[in-house]
Structures are given as structure tokens and as C-alpha cells.
Amino acid sequence: xxxxxxAIGDRNAGQYxxxxxxxxxxxxxxxxxxxxxxxxxxxxxTQLAAAGVATSFFIADGAIFPLALRQFAGTYGSVxxxxxxxIAGAFxxxxxxxxxxxxxxxxxxxxxVTASAIAVLAVWKSARGxxxxxxxxxxxxxxxxxxxLFLLWIGLVVVAIVHGKKxxxxxxxxxxxxxxxxxxxxxxxxxxxxxxxxxxxxxxxxRAAGLMLVFAFLLLPPLSGLNLARRLAGAxxxxxxxxxxxxxxxxxxxxxxNLPVAPTIVICAVLLHLLSLPTWRPWRSLLxxxxxxxxxxxxxxxxxxxxxxxxxxxGFGAAHNHGPPIGPQGPTRDQLKxxxxxxxxxxxxxxxxxxxxxxxxxxxxxxATEALARALLDEDPRVREAVARALLALKPQFQPAxxxxxxxxxxxxxxxMVAALGQVAMEKPEGVEGLISCLADEDTPALACEDFILxxxxxxxxxxxAFDPFADAAEKTAALDDLRAxxxxxxxxxxxxxxx
Amino acid sequence: xxxxxxxGRVVIDGARIGHxxxxxxxxxxLVLEPGDFLAIVGPNxxxxxxxxxTILGIIPPLxxxxxxxxxxGYAPQRQELDPIFxxxxxxxxxxxxxxxxxxxxxxxxxxQLADRIAEALAACxxxxxADRPFRDLxxxxxxxxxxxxxxxxxxxxxVLDEPTNDLDLAGEHEVMELVSSLNEAGRSVIIVSHMLHVxxxxxxxxxxxxxxxxxxxxxxxMLEPARLERLYGIPVAVHELDRGLMVAPCRRRG
Numbered sequence: 001x002x003x004x005x006x007a008i009g010d011r012n013a014g015q016y017x018x019x020x021x022x023x024x025x026x027x028x029x030x031x032x033x034x035x036x037x038x039x040x041x042x043x044x045x046t047q048l049a050a051a052g053v054a055t056s057f058f059i060a061d062g063a064i065f066p067l068a069l070r071q072f073a074g075t076y077g078s079v080x081x082x083x084x085x086x087i088a089g090a091f092x093x094x095x096x097x098x099x100x101x102x103x104x105x106x107x108x109x110x111x112x113v114t115a116s117a118i119a120v121l122a123v124w125k126s127a128r129g130x131x132x133x134x135x136x137x138x139x140x141x142x143x144x145x146x147x148x149l150f151l152l153w154i155g156l157v158v159v160a161i162v163h164g165k166k167x168x169x170x171x172x173x174x175x176x177x178x179x180x181x182x183x184x185x186x187x188x189x190x191x192x193x194x195x196x197x198x199x200x201x202x203x204x205x206x207r208a209a210g211l212m213l214v215f216a217f218l219l220l221p222p223l224s225g226l227n228l229a230r231r232l233a234g235a236x237x238x239x240x241x242x243x244x245x246x247x248x249x250x251x252x253x254x255x256x257x258n259l260p261v262a263p264t265i266v267i268c269a270v271l272l273h274l275l276s277l278p279t280w281r282p283w284r285s286l287l288x289x290x291x292x293x294x295x296x297x298x299x300x301x302x303x304x305x306x307x308x309x310x311x312x313x314x315g316f317g318a319a320h321n322h323g324p325p326i327g328p329q330g331p332t333r334d335q336l337k338x339x340x341x342x343x344x345x346x347x348x349x350x351x352x353x354x355x356x357x358x359x360x361x362x363x364x365x366x367x368a369t370e371a372l373a374r375a376l377l378d379e380d381p382r383v384r385e386a387v388a389r390a391l392l393a394l395k396p397q398f399q400p401a402x403x404x405x406x407x408x409x410x411x412x413x414x415x416x417m418v419a420a421l422g423q424v425a426m427e428k429p430e431g432v433e434g435l436i437s438c439l440a441d442e443d444t445p446a447l448a449c450e451d452f453i454l455x456x457x458x459x460x461x462x463x464x465x466a467f468d469p470f471a472d473a474a475e476k477t478a479a480l481d482d483l484r485a486x487x488x489x490x491x492x493x494x495x496x497x498x499x500x
Numbered sequence: 501x502x503x504x505x506x507x508g509r510v511v512i513d514g515a516r517i518g519h520x521x522x523x524x525x526x527x528x529x530l531v532l533e534p535g536d537f538l539a540i541v542g543p544n545x546x547x548x549x550x551x552x553x554t555i556l557g558i559i560p561p562l563x564x565x566x567x568x569x570x571x572x573g574y575a576p577q578r579q580e581l582d583p584i585f586x587x588x589x590x591x592x593x594x595x596x597x598x599x600x601x602x603x604x605x606x607x608x609x610x611x612q613l614a615d616r617i618a619e620a621l622a623a624c625x626x627x628x629x630a631d632r633p634f635r636d637l638x639x640x641x642x643x644x645x646x647x648x649x650x651x652x653x654x655x656x657x658x659v660l661d662e663p664t665n666d667l668d669l670a671g672e673h674e675v676m677e678l679v680s681s682l683n684e685a686g687r688s689v690i691i692v693s694h695m696l697h698v699x700x701x702x703x704x705x706x707x708x709x710x711x712x713x714x715x716x717x718x719x720x721x722m723l724e725p726a727r728l729e730r731l732y733g734i735p736v737a738v739h740e741l742d743r744g745l746m747v748a749p750c751r752r753r754g
Contacts, residue, residue, distance in 0.1 A: 035582075035584055035585050035586075037582070037584070168594075168595075168598055169598060171587075171595075172595045172598050174585075175581065175582070175585050175587065175592075175595070176576065176580070176581055176595070178553075178558070178576045178580070179574060179576050179595065179649075180598070181553075181556070181558040182556040182557070182558060182572065182574040182576075182659075183596075183598055183599045183600070184557070184599055184600050185598065185599075185600060186600075226586065229586070230586060230633060231586055231587075231588060231633070232585070232586050232587055232591065235586060
């Protein structure tokens with residue numbers, strides 16, 4: 001447990017606590033989807049949210065769209081896209097009962113396949129390609145930005161308030177809509193409100209947790225809760241506790257085993273569900289108790305690492321907010337990371353920058369991706385080499401590839417360029433495409449093309465390309481065609497020189 | 501057991517009943533007086549449930565008017581409820597209290613609500629089952645719980661959709677005795693049923709739906725062999741017994 005608290009520290013505390021919030025809320029909402037036999041509706045809403053995110057990528061990267069729209073889509077598009085698509089889906093699904101010729105399953109199926117196709121097509125046509133689709137699927141709990149987590153919390157609180165006020169009505173409408181109508185309840189409105197709350201929770205969780213984890217939370221903890229409890233209230237508590245427990249255990253195993261968090265949590269949830277299947281009563285009672293304790297432990301860890309504003313070194317959980325000391329009186333691990341990050345980007349002495357890059361390779365930090373990518377523009381080749389090594393060595397649970405993919409949508413051409421260089425350093429083929437895009441982009445500084453992009457491409461191809469950033473448009477186009485022809489020829493099976 | 505007659509009165513005046521613009525019953529005029537017990541009978545697809553839904557205000561009449569004075573308690577068909585939900589009998593009955601409140605209505609006292617639920621469970625003879633899962637109950641017990649849910653808001657009119665379907669003889673008897681006792685306590689009752697012998701024994705009036713028309717009147721008058729033969733298209737015998745009528749199809753001779 002101490003290892004987990006150490007690993008979470010105050011760097012990942014927000015992400016960990018947000019995961020707990022998502023786990024509890026989605027597990028509770030999942031009770032509805034399981035009991036109403038609308039699990040596939042949950043999948044369809046999740047897929048719609050993913051299609052919204054993918055569409056935002058397509059717009060952000062699409063040269064045919066005005067720059068202002070692209071920038072807006074790059075900044076807010078994923079949240080607005082996922083919210084918009086899933087809420088529109090909730091409207092459609094709430095109204096499906098009025099379309100008699102279509103069975104509910106068929107309607108949900110149509111929504112699902114349409115959303116899936118939109119997601120694939122939109123990502124296919126965006127510059128980031130299928131790597132981004134994989135990221136949506138796998139999620140990246142640890143790399144959620146504070147603004148995304150803030151929005152997620154607002155959404156979860158709104159959904160909690162709606163369900164706090166209307167949960168009895170939601171259960172009534174779920175169990176016996178005709179009786180609800182006879183009482184004067186507006187069944188269609190309640191359906192819409194319920195599906196809307198589900199859509200909001202899914203859409204906001206999707207960007208932080210990914211499609212797989214969101215759907216797993218909607219399905220597995222509720223099933224475990226229903227297996228372990230005979231009554232609805234008990235099932236609700238145990239479903240939420242199951243979600244919290246598998247999050248805690250999943251985080252612990254992921255940090256210990258150097259694994260990505262989301263799939264680890266999913267496997268934990270599957271195992272817990274399998275454990276909940278035997279019907280021997282003492283076993284279920286014992287397991288229910290353990291799940292409750294696990295849920296409390298997860299909350300306790302969250303409270304312990306909770307970053308109190310202005311409570312540096314003191315207050316609730318302060319002992320671990322800065323990690324355990326490296327030496328008896330020495331700096332903490334997080335302080336060392338802070339110092340390394342500061343040196344890498346701000347130090348004038350190349351030796352110190354080199355030392356900082358090497359330190360970051362050892363220390364590992366979830367925030368290091370962008371700093372390391374920017375350091376790829378360092379004037380000293382030794383620093384650039386060390387930085388590339390550090391990027392390649394970053395732990396998968398920090399999901400550096402996804403950070404770089406995000407940077408590729410930035411409005412600033414230099415950020416887009418360093419992101420592509422970073423992807424190349426991480427041996428991602430989309431980085432090569434990114435570098436070619438940067439060359440084609442009028443906004444990319446000509447000197448950056450000469451100093452960084454062209455040497456990198458020459459190293460990869462083993463030959464020079466006749467691209468001159470100061471040449472006229474026709475010459476540049478011809479050189480770009482040559483580059484693209486090379487990449488088309490080698491791209492599918494490309495192996496990076498000296499790659500792993 | 502007879503109690504003071506309550507205010508429940510249902511007036512249907514020149515109504516056309518149907519769904520999605522498709523009329524199922526034409527020119528229906530019917531008055532259910534307070535304390536009355538009306539059974540609605542008709543072949544499958546004749547519009548019985550649509551008529552109930554119109555009386556409940558779930559769907560509007562296509563023409564004419566339907567008016568009900570006093571609150572209505574409703575027990576829908578038991579088979580429609582999914583047994584996957586792990587509600588207790590008490591939780592099911594509590595659903596009957598979820599009528600939308602006006603903005604100026606005071607927040608109900610939880611203690612009083614719990615008392616009302618306990619009273620409704622006791623009135624329907626299922627107080628001992630309050631904390632049992634609804635899905636684990638027998639068909640008759642479930643129907644009693646649904647009656648308790650309909651009763652918990654203390655309605656003047658009870659509307660029941662096929663309450664004895666799929667019940668064994670004892671269950672059917674228990675449920676109908678309970679419904680009769682609630683009627684004798686002053687509540688008006690409207691029941692939809694296929695079971696002519698059941699309604700013949702308990703209802704005071706019968707409404708027969710036949711070819712988009714409703715004929716209604718006293719049980720003895722309505723349950724005539726010729727009328728029933730016209731309704732069902734087969735010969736039907738009606739025998740008078742000590743305690744009510746027995747209705748059964750006849751085997752055609754020759």
C-alpha cells in the first residue's frame with residue numbers, strides 16, 4: 001500500500017481520486033443498465049461519446065476547416081463532441097419507444113454501428129491516425145489534464161444531484177413504466193433525464209478513462225454487487241464498493257508491474273466478478289465484507305493523498321504528498337523530479353541539462369513527456385540523445401504516446417513539431433507523418449525544418465531529401481512528393497534505425 | 501366489512517377509445533358510480549387494456565371525454581414486471597407514493613409514509629412478506645403486493661388489469677376475495693379479466709366489448725348464453741349456482 005501511496009504522490013492524486021469518483025458513479029449507474037437489460041444501450045452511448053471525440057480530432061486536424069474552428073476543436077472539441085454525441089444519442093434512445101416498427105435492440109444496434117463507423121472514419125482521416133483510436137479505447141487515467149478532471153467532477157456532481165433527487169422515480173420508471181404513468185409521472189421525460197445523466201457520466205469519463213474502462217465500470221461492478229447482495233440498496237453499495245476496490249487493486253498492480261492502469265483495473269473487475277459467482281452464502285458474505293473494506297481502503301488512500309490547496313508539507317496527507325525521503329534528510333523523490341524538469345528546460349549549462357535528462361529516465365514522471373519532447377530541440381546533441389532515450393523509457397501507464405498525440409493538435413507549430421519529433425524518438429510511425437506534415441505547413445519555421453526535421457528524416461531514410469524551406473512553392477512541392485513517395489513505400493513495415 | 505361509500509366516480513361520455521389514431525371502441529358512454537364494481541370483458545385485442553389506460557389518463561380518448569373524481573389506484577398485469585429487479589415487497593409498495601407533488605405541497609413525513617406502507621401491506625394480508633424480495637413471492641402474493649401498492653395512496657377507485665391471470669385456484673380465490681373486501685369497504689373497482697366465472701361471482705356490473713361497441717349492465721343480464729355466444733363465436737352455457745354463476749363453453753352437438 002505504501003508503494004501505491006508513494007507512486008500516486010500528489011502528481012497522480014487527482015487522477016486516482018477521479019478514478020474513484022468515476023468507478024463509484026458508473027458502477028451505480030450500471031445497476032440501472034444491467035437491471036433494465038439495456039447494457040447494449042450503455043455500450044452504444046459509450047461508442048457515441050468515442051465517435052464525438054474522434055470527430056473532434058478530425059476537425060482539429062482537418063485542413064479544410066477554418067483555423068479558428070480547428071483550434072477550438074483541438075481545445076474543447078473532445079469534451080463537447082463526446083457530450084454532444086452521447087446526449088443526442090440519449091434523446092434518440094429515449095424516443096425509440098415511439099418507433100414501433102423497430103425493435104429496441106435493432107435501434108440500439110444501428111446507433112452502435114453508426115457510431116463505430118463514424119469513430120473509425122473520423123480518426124482515419126485525422127492526422128493522428130489509429131494510434132489515437134487505440135488511446136480512446138485504452139484510456140489514460142494518469143494523464144488526464146486538471147481541466148478535464150475538473151469538468152469530470154462537475155459532471156459527476158451534477159449526475160449525483162440529479163440521481164439524489166430523482167432516483168426513486170428512475171427506479172419506478174425502470175421497473176414499471178405503465179404504473180408510473182398512472183401516477184402522473186412523465187415517463188418520457190424521466191427516461192430522457194436518466195439517459196441524459198448516463199450520457200454525461202459516460203462522455204466525461206471517456207476522455208479520462210477510455211472506452212474499455214468506462215464500459216467495464218458500467219457492467220462488472222454492478223454484476224458483482226447484484227451477486228453479493230439480495231436487495232437493491234445492498235447491491236448499490238456493493239457495486240460502488242466493487243468499483244472502488246478494483247480501482248485500488250488495479251492501480252496497485254499497475255504501478256507494481258509497470259502496466260497500463262485501465263486494462264489492469266478491468267481484469268481485476270473481471271476476477272472479482274468471477275469470485276462473486278459461487279452461491280455459497282458464507283463465501284458471499286465474506287466476499288461482500290472484503291469488498292466493503294476494499295472500498296473503504298480505496299477512499300482512505302484517496303483521502304490520504306488528496307492534495308490540499310496551500311497545504312505544502314502540512315495538513316491532511318501531507319506526509320506522502322511529497323513522497324518518502326530519498327535519504328534520511330535528503331530531498332523527496334518528487335522534489336528531485338521537479339528539479340530535473342526545471343533544469344532540463346531552464347538550465348544554461350549543457351552538462352546539467354544532460355544530467356537532468358538522465359535523471360528523468362530513472363525517476364519517471366507523468367508530467368515529463370512534454371518537457372522531454374521540447375528538449376529534443378536542445379542545441380547539444382548529447383542532451384537530445386539522452387532525452388530521446390528518456391522518452392522511450394517512460395512508463396506505459398504515463399502514456400507518453402497519447403500526450404504527444406495531443407500536442408500534435410496544438411495551435412502552435414513548434415509544439416506540433418516537437419510532438420512529431422517525440423513520436424519519432426518513441427519509434428512511432430505517426431511521428432514521421434507528423435514531420436512531413438510540419439514540412440508542408442507554412443507556419444513551421446524554416447530554421448526548425450533545417451535544423452531538426454530534415455536531419456531526422458535523413459537519419460530515418462538513410463538519405464537526404466532535396467527539400468529546401470527557402471525554395472519556391474513548386475520545388476518544395478516536388479521535394480514533398482519525393483518524401484511522401486518514400487514514406488508510402490517504406491511506411492507499412494518501417495523499422496526505426498537501431499530501434500527496439 | 502362494508503364501509504362508507506367513497507367519492508370515486510368515473511364518467512365516460514361519448515368517447516372514442518383507441519391508440520395512435522386507431523379507434524378500438526366507439527361511442528362509449530358509461531358511468532361508474534361510487535362503490536360500484538365493474539368488470540370489463542372482451543376477446544383478445546378488443547381494446548380492454550386501452551380502455552383502462554384511457555380511464556387512468558395514460559392515453560387521451562380520441563373523442564369525447566373521460567372524467568374521474570377521486571384518486572385512482574392501479575395494479576397492472578403482474579407478468580409485465582421483470583423479476584430481475586431485487587426490490588422487496590415494501591419497496592414495491594412504496595412506489596405507489598411517488599405521485600408527482602405540486603410545488604406548494606409540503607414534503608411528506610417519512611414516518612407517516614412508512615406507516616401508510618405498513619397499513620397497505622397489512623390491509624392486503626402481506627405484512628409478513630414486507631422484507632422478502634418481490635421476485636421470490638408466489639403469483640398470488642405478488643398480486644397482493646401490487647394491490648397494496650395500488651392501495652397505498654388511499655384511492656377511491658381501484659383499476660385492476662387481469663389480476664388473476666396465471667394464478668391457481670387458491671390464489672385466484674384469495675386475490676378476488678381481497679378485491680371484493682376492498683370494494684365492500686367503499687371503493688369503486690374496475691377490473692379487466694378473461695375469467696368470466698371470476699367476474700360473474702364478484703362484479704356487480706359487466707361491460708362486454710364486441711365489435712368496437714360496449715354493452716354494459718348487471719351481471720345477471722349481461723351473462724346470457726346468446727350474448728356470450730355472439731361475443732366469443734362459440735356456444736356458451738351459463739349455470740346458476742348457490743354463490744354466483746358458472747360460465748363455460750359448450751361442446752357442439754352433432
